[in-house]
Amino acid sequence: xxxxxxxxxxxxxxxxxxxxxxxxxxxxxxxxxxxxxxxxxxxxxxxxxxxxxxxxxxxxxxxxxxxxxxxxxxxxxxxxxxxxxxxxxxxxxxxxxxxxxxxxxxxxxxxxxxxxxxxxxxxxxxxxxxxxxxxxxxxxxxxxxxxxxxxxxxxxxxxxxxxxxxxxxxxxxxxxxxxxxxxxxxxxxxxxxxxxxxxxxxxxxxxxxxxxxxxxxxxxxxxxxxxxxxxxxxxxxxxxxxxxxxxxxxxxxxxxxxxxxxxxxxxxxxxxxxxxxxxxxxxxxxxxxxxxxxxxxxxxxxxxxxxxxxxxxxxxxxxxxxxxxxxxxxxxxxxxxxxxxxxxxxxxxxxxxxxxxxxxxxxxxxxxxxxxxxxxxxxxxxxxxxxxxxxxxxx
Amino acid sequence: xxxxxxxxxxxxxxxxxxxxxxxxxxxxxxxxxxxxxxxxxxxxxxxxxxxxxxxxxxxxxxxxxxxxxxxxxxxxxxxxxxxxxxxxxxxxxxxxxxxxxxxxxxxxxxxxxxxxxxxxxxxxxxxxxxxxxxxxxxxxxxxxxxxxxxxxxxxxxxxxxxxxxxxxxxxxxxxxxxxxxxxxxxxxxxxxxxxxxxxxxxxxxxxxxxxxxxxxxxxxxxxxxxxxxxxxxxxxxxxxxxxxxxxxxxxxxxxxxxxxxxxxxxxxxxxxxxxxxxxxxxxxxxxxxxxxxxxxxxxxxxxxxxxxxxxxxxxxxxxxxxxxxxxxxxxxxxxxxxxxxxxxxxxxx
Ligand code: SF4
Numbered sequence: 001x002x003x004x005x006x007x008x009x010x011x012x013x014x015x016x017x018x019x020x021x022x023x024x025x026x027x028x029x030x031x032x033x034x035x036x037x038x039x040x041x042x043x044x045x046x047x048x049x050x051x052x053x054x055x056x057x058x059x060x061x062x063x064x065x066x067x068x069x070x071x072x073x074x075x076x077x078x079x080x081x082x083x084x085x086x087x088x089x090x091x092x093x094x095x096x097x098x099x100x101x102x103x104x105x106x107x108x109x110x111x112x113x114x115x116x117x118x119x120x121x122x123x124x125x126x127x128x129x130x131x132x133x134x135x136x137x138x139x140x141x142x143x144x145x146x147x148x149x150x151x152x153x154x155x156x157x158x159x160x161x162x163x164x165x166x167x168x169x170x171x172x173x174x175x176x177x178x179x180x181x182x183x184x185x186x187x188x189x190x191x192x193x194x195x196x197x198x199x200x201x202x203x204x205x206x207x208x209x210x211x212x213x214x215x216x217x218x219x220x221x222x223x224x225x226x227x228x229x230x231x232x233x234x235x236x237x238x239x240x241x242x243x244x245x246x247x248x249x250x251x252x253x254x255x256x257x258x259x260x261x262x263x264x265x266x267x268x269x270x271x272x273x274x275x276x277x278x279x280x281x282x283x284x285x286x287x288x289x290x291x292x293x294x295x296x297x298x299x300x301x302x303x304x305x306x307x308x309x310x311x312x313x314x315x316x317x318x319x320x321x322x323x324x325x326x327x328x329x330x331x332x333x334x335x336x337x338x339x340x341x342x343x344x345x346x347x348x349x350x351x352x353x354x355x356x357x358x359x360x361x362x363x364x365x366x367x368x369x370x371x372x373x374x375x376x377x378x379x380x381x382x383x384x385x386x387x388x389x390x391x392x393x394x395x
Numbered sequence: 396x397x398x399x400x401x402x403x404x405x406x407x408x409x410x411x412x413x414x415x416x417x418x419x420x421x422x423x424x425x426x427x428x429x430x431x432x433x434x435x436x437x438x439x440x441x442x443x444x445x446x447x448x449x450x451x452x453x454x455x456x457x458x459x460x461x462x463x464x465x466x467x468x469x470x471x472x473x474x475x476x477x478x479x480x481x482x483x484x485x486x487x488x489x490x491x492x493x494x495x496x497x498x499x500x501x502x503x504x505x506x507x508x509x510x511x512x513x514x515x516x517x518x519x520x521x522x523x524x525x526x527x528x529x530x531x532x533x534x535x536x537x538x539x540x541x542x543x544x545x546x547x548x549x550x551x552x553x554x555x556x557x558x559x560x561x562x563x564x565x566x567x568x569x570x571x572x573x574x575x576x577x578x579x580x581x582x583x584x585x586x587x588x589x590x591x592x593x594x595x596x597x598x599x600x601x602x603x604x605x606x607x608x609x610x611x612x613x614x615x616x617x618x619x620x621x622x623x624x625x626x627x628x629x630x631x632x633x634x635x636x637x638x639x640x641x642x643x644x645x646x647x648x649x650x651x652x653x654x655x656x657x658x659x660x661x662x663x664x665x666x667x668x669x670x671x672x673x674x675x676x677x678x679x680x681x682x683x684x685x686x687x688x689x690x691x692x693x694x695x696x697x698x699x700x701x702x703x704x705x706x707x708x709x710x711x712x713x714x715x716x717x718x719x720x721x722x723x724x725x726x727x728x729x730x731x732x733x734x735x736x737x738x739x740x741x742x743x744x
Contacts, residue, residue, distance in 0.1 A: 047728015364736030
């Protein structure tokens with residue numbers, strides 16, 4: 001496969017591994033956080049850690065848009081389309097039941113299994129009769145709205161900066177077409193604010209010192225926003241950032257660049273992913289997003305709590321396409337399970353196996369916390385790809 | 396003998412006609428459908444007896460029975476359709492015991508409004524597949540459900556075969572040290588199907604690998620009668636099959652990623668959809684586990700058969716109380732190839 005195989009070459013990987021091994025100082029440990037779930041996935045799926053020296057430790061960050069979607073937001077989505085919403089919702093007094101079947105929720109496949117309140121998920125709500133449809137793009141949702149003018153079609157929009165421009169685009173298209181039955185339930189979040197939160201939220205003090213010597217920065221996000229937004233971390237927190245692609249060789253190369261920066265005492269933003277990322281990013285996409293969206297004052301991230309200025313909503317001008325304005329939807333916060341260590345894991349303080357319920361009560365089939373929800377979460381990645389390492393000792 | 400006298404009824408319009416509730420009613424319309432479609436296509440003396448059961452001669456050996464219900468969307472796909480698939484799937488389930496498949500039964504659940512032309516195409520494809528596989532469809536059943544309560548056509552097939560005394564092939568017989576072989580490229584069927592799914596249409600030349608494997612199995616047994624396990628990695632793909640065998644046999648597995656054959660188009664499509672080819676369905680491939688010393692001979696026998704040309708040794712059975720399937724990645728690290736949690740769904744980012 002051209003343009004893919006060359007980034008998975010085992011021979012090249014060994015060469016970079018040897019260079020990293022030669023570069024690291026034996027008297028110290030290097031902790032690098034990969035923010036993005038795409039990197040977590042690549043590291044686990046290709047066994048990247050096996051090629052790293054023992055004193056280079058990869059810390060999994062919160063970067064999976066599905067994992068960080070809070071329970072309350074899924075509840076709100078279910079409530080929109082299910083005739084009898086889960087019990088906790090009714091107690092909260094959120095509107096009458098009996099929504100009727102004329103509303104459809106369109107969503108990306110991987111949000112279907114995220115656990116919500118009352119033992120529900122979108123998949124279970126669908127089984128209960130809610131009209132929930134899996135789509136592969138925002139424009140699929142728009143198409144459904146056009147084809148079925150008698151239905152209220154709500155697009156559950158989630159994702160980081162990468163998926164935001166397509167959502168902006170469909171809002172503008174819906175307006176241009178004069179559609180009155182299409183809305184967006186916006187859950188788009190922003191990566192830079194979450195990284196800042198990981199480094200200096202009050203919880204960090206409670207949870208203990210986070211040892212992070214540098215970040216592997218998200219690639220796809222940066223193709224849109226560019227590498228510039230990360231300059232701030234490099235300067236303010238003295239942390240090196242290397243923007244890297246999602247292939248395992250990209251990650252290896254980024255690690256090598258990070259080790260070098262740490263050894264040199266530098267803290268800069270470097271770009272490993274020059275094949276797609278520029279400092280400024282994609283001006284057209286940024287303008288599109290700026291036209292349709294504005295910052296929310298605060299937004300809850302599953303596992304991280306309220307993060308200031310970390311998410312987007314539709315601007316007043318597009319209010320008629322905003323599901324939260326069009327329908328009665330009540331914001332609510334549903335606490336994570338007490339046993340869950342996600343908060344500490346997402347901040348790099350603990351490892352999945354430090355959680356008491358890992359692999360017993362909490363599994364990919366029955367996820368309790370956010371890190372187990374999608375295959376890109378830290379706990380799910382360890383469970384699915386790396387469990388044999390920790391279990392081998394107990395065999 | 397026909398239940399309906401020719402000349403009194405107008406023949407079924409297989410060009411424009413639709414399935415309606417009367418086709419499942421047990422009345423004349425149903426008899427006519429059975430007569431003009433099923434008996435005509437599957438034609439054999441047992442079926443022509445028109446009983447509710449078939450009385451069959453059994454050669455010596457042990458009886459092997461397998462049943463499978465086939466629901467697939469779309470019904471027609473590159474390389475096949477639900478009809479031939481419903482024959483191949485069950486023939487293969489029987490064959491994976493090392494058996495020779497002999498008879499099939501078929502149960503149809505039809506949705507009201509389904510075009511008879513499509514039904515005829517499916518039934519003809521089933522008949523051709525059965526003929527090619529040398530199995531007779533000896534009895535069957537037809538039901539019609541109301542419009543909206545089915546997905547066009549569901550087909551259940553049950554297969555009967557015989558396995559010779561002395562052949563002991565079973566999922567619980569893998570032993571540490573055994574070799575794991577596959578008969579060809581992984582994921583072709585699943586990708587062929589997905590390429591046609593609504594909203595997902597992408598250009599691909601991949602065709603389903605759907606095929607009956609008992610000929611290949613017979614050739615393999617002739618070379619190595621002591622094969623330990625055979626299984627066709629259908630839904631859930633190679634990964635699921637190996638996890639099943641590991642659990643049944645109370646062992647672990649270690650795979651070598653670079654040895655697993657995957658077509659580059661399949662790899663590319665999976666990459667695009669965020670899927671792992673090891674979990675994608677196959678309908679004409681098998682996994683074989685045998686003693687290490689027999690592996691080379693078995694591999695050669697597989698490669699000599701047209702359905703095993705791309706056969707490869709992909710790993711070995713190891714001791715492991717956790718039943719983990721591990722894999723050395725092409726990249727040089729290692730990882731687990733775990734059971735799938737839920738359905739494998741395309742990722743968004
Ligand atoms: S194992 Fe489950 S509950 Fe524990 S930290 Fe991970 S996701 Fe949270």
